[in-house]
Amino acid sequence: MKPLKAPTTENRFGSPWELQVRGTAMEDAGRLIQRLTGAILAHGGWVLSRGANDDGQINMLFEFERQQCVEMYTMLMEAGVELSQLAHMRFTELCQCTRSTCADVGGEIVSVDAEIRSFPAEVMVRDEAAPGAK
Numbered sequence: 001m002k003p004l005k006a007p008t009t010e011n012r013f014g015s016p017w018e019l020q021v022r023g024t025a026m027e028d029a030g031r032l033i034q035r036l037t038g039a040i041l042a043h044g045g046w047v048l049s050r051g052a053n054d055d056g057q058i059n060m061l062f063e064f065e066r067q068q069c070v071e072m073y074t075m076l077m078e079a080g081v082e083l084s085q086l087a088h089m090r091f092t093e094l095c096q097c098t099r100s101t102c103a104d105v106g107g108e109i110v111s112v113d114a115e116i117r118s119f120p121a122e123v124m125v126r127d128e129a130a131p132g133a134k
Contacts, residue, residue, distance in 0.1 A: 017066065017094060017110040021087035022117075025080050029056045029118040032079065036060060039075045043068055056118035066108040069095045081116055 025032050029052035037047050037060075045064035052058045064072050073091045076083065083091070098105060 017108065018113070019087070019090050019094070019110065020113045020115075021083060021090065022115050023076070023081045023083040023087060024117045024119060025058075025082065026119055027080055028120045029058050032081075032116070032118055033058055033060070035079050036076075036081075039079060040064070040072070043071045043075055045072065052118070056120070058114070058116040058118055060114045060116070061111070062114070063109050063111045066094070066098050066105050066110050069098050069110060072110075072112075 027035075033050050033052060037050060040047055040062050043064065045062050045068065048061040048063060050058070050060045050062075069091070073095060076091075094110065
């Protein structure tokens, strides 16, 4: 019987370019899912799954060719998604490594498992106007 090995840090998520990202947005979950889906498809990506719960938490799984990393990172910012510090660091690392590598890595696939918490501005304004709101 072979002893079990603990996964290395690099292999924790399977591949170095399988990103798990978290973020927040100030838009209705339904509208944000539509916007992100359209933008991902417009930049040559694939949406594998998407959905939102009643609390406004969006879960999306999408993929794209590594050569599109800057466009995908920019698209998330343009859509109004505020990524966590770790998500920014991982996307920056991906873009820097892609740009500086000598090998042709453009056709490699990047997988992103995104969890975005939606806080629509209308709800926040309405809550602030409610009696007893601070």
